[in-house]
Amino acid sequence: MKRLFTFILTLTMTFSFCVNSLAAAATTTTATETTAATAARETSADTSNTQATGASYGTSKLSGAPDIVAESAVVMDAGTGTVLYGKEASTKRYPASITKVMTALLAVENCNMSDIITYSNAAVNGIEAGSSTAGINVGAKLTVEDSLYALMLVSANEAAAAIAEHISGSTTEFAKLMTKRAKELGCKNTQFKNPHGLPDEEHYTTAYDMGLILKEAMKHPEFRKIAGTISYTLKKSDSLTDTLELWNHAKILRQNSDYYYEYAKGAKTGFTQVALNTLVTYAKKDNVELICVILKDHGADKSYTDTANLFKWAFNQVKAVTPLTNFSLKTAMTENSSIDSAKLDQIQLLNSSYDTNFSVLVKKDFDESTLKTAFKLDEDKKTGRLGYIIISCDDKELGRTEVTYDITSKQGKAYLEGKSLDDNLKTAPVASKRKEAIHKGISFSLRILIAVILIILIMHMIHRHELEKRRKERISHRKKS
Structure with missing residues (x-):
């Protein structure tokens, strides 16, 4: 037993x-x-619902900003739109000829550079007498590229009108498109009534809004090339009666000028008796690229010195960091508790891409280890945007970059149709x-x-x-x- x-x-x-x-x-x-x-x-959890402030490193955290003459100004990060400095940045002002940055943006978005524009009598002779022109004659046939050089370098009002007619049929309809596009970019206090910036009481913007417009235009290499060009020649042809030499009005770009600033890469000037002097400029030093907008300044010389002084101050305050070098998108997706498991399985199988070199600006003494990254699902199936990677610190958003996938690929099409992705693609x-x-x-x-x-x-x-x-x-x- x-x-x-x-x-x-x-x-x-x-x-x-x-x-x-x-x-x-x-x-x-x-x-x-x-x-x-x-x-x-x-x-x-602390960052999944973070709201962007748009000014995480503004004047409240940056010190020693210079005094300027301009009545409105803004300095912002060209990549993220983070504001480093603002003076009456949301006050409505008349932009004058920096309006043409929006005209140029719509041209590069809606045209090929080789498209031909025919200059009508209305475009050439319908502008205010004595306003800036390139001297282009009625009937001239110029490419969009040539027209943009005339527009940006010598502020040719006939080029602005001709581009508007080419895209929308009339300057009136084009102005509506300008205002619509501005709203899409986040401009809340901007309304355009013409493509050139000649005086109109209902034609206005703000320093901050113009910064957003320039930021978007800078995404196009064609715009950057033209805005930074010092001189350009329109050669005489069967339709162009004279050879025209175009020299950039922006003295901040010209080495032989007393107002030259070595880090400035592109600019557009403006002036009317009501708007006074206006200027938009972008500059790059080391890995930091900034935008400066000046509105209602009292003299062209003051607009250049105000801009240069603001750039010098800002470049001494901040540095660029790239927090996505060793970033794992799949891990960030998993960490987002708002995404259900079925959805998570599908989006992790997409061949998504993002800018690994995306940078944000921080103070020079900032501890980079305190930065946080998170994935936010925010889909746009028309463009293939899956969402954003958001970089933040202390519950404040410093910047975001898109996560996208190819909507024409086998994976992309299957995902858009709501089908399960192929087993052999699963990881x-x-x-x-x-x-x-x-x-x-x-x-x-x-x-x-x-x-x-x-x-x-x-x-x-x-x-x-x-x-x-x-x-x-x-x-x-x-x-x-």
Whole structure:
């Protein structure tokens, strides 16, 4: 009896050990992943609903800004739009000829550089007498590229009108398009009534809004090339009666000028008696690229010195950092607790891309390790935008960059149609879940099998014990009789 009890006890302990070991093996990976995911989601909770301030490193955190003469001004990061300096930056002002930055933006967005524009009588002779022109004659046929050089370098009003007619049929309709595009860019206090900036009480903008417009225009290499060109020649042709030499009005770009600023890369000037002097400029030093907008300045010379002084101050205050060099998009997606698991599996299988060199501006003594990154799902299926990577610090957004996918690819089309992506395209997230499910199934089956075997063995031993007991009783009974 003692031997039987010992045997049963041994079997029971062995069974318990096997079950616990298998259970631990089956759950270790899952528990580890769950703990890691929970910790990651708790960490990201602080930034998942972050609202951008647009001025995280404005004058409240940057010190020593210079005094300027201009009545309105703004300095912003050309990449993110973060404001470093503002003076009456949201006050409505007349822009004068810096209006032409929006005209140029719409031209590069809606035309090919080789498209031909025919200069109508209305475009050439319908502008205010004495206003700036390039001297282009009625009937001239110029490319969009040539027209943009005339527009940006010598502020040719006939070029502005001709571009407007080419795109929208009339300057009036084009002005509506200008205002619409400005709103799309986030401009809240801008309205255009013409493509050139000649006086109109209902034609206005702000320093901040003009910064946003220039920021968008700078995304186009054609615009950058033209805005930074010092001189250009329109050659005489069958339709152009004279060769025209175009010299950039922006003295801040010209090395032989007293107002030259070496880091300025592109600019556009403006002036009317009502608007006074206006100037938009972008400059780059090291890896920092900035935009400066000057409105209602009292003299062209003041607009240049105000701009240069603001640039010098800002470049001494900030540096550019690239927090996405070692960034894992899939990890960031997983850490976003607002994305359900089914959606997560699908978006992680897309061949998404983003700018790994995306930079944000911080103070020069800033500790980069305090920056946080997070993925925000914000889809635009027309363009293939999946969402944004948001860089923040102390619950303030410093910048964001788009995450996109190719809507023409097999993956992209399947995703847009709501289909599951092909199994052969699936990677770690789904594969690990399948492996885990299989592992759990095998572990459970094995536990049941071991339990059944042990029960059978125990029952068999009990049965044998009973038989042995009866046999001994019969032998004992025979001996007594």
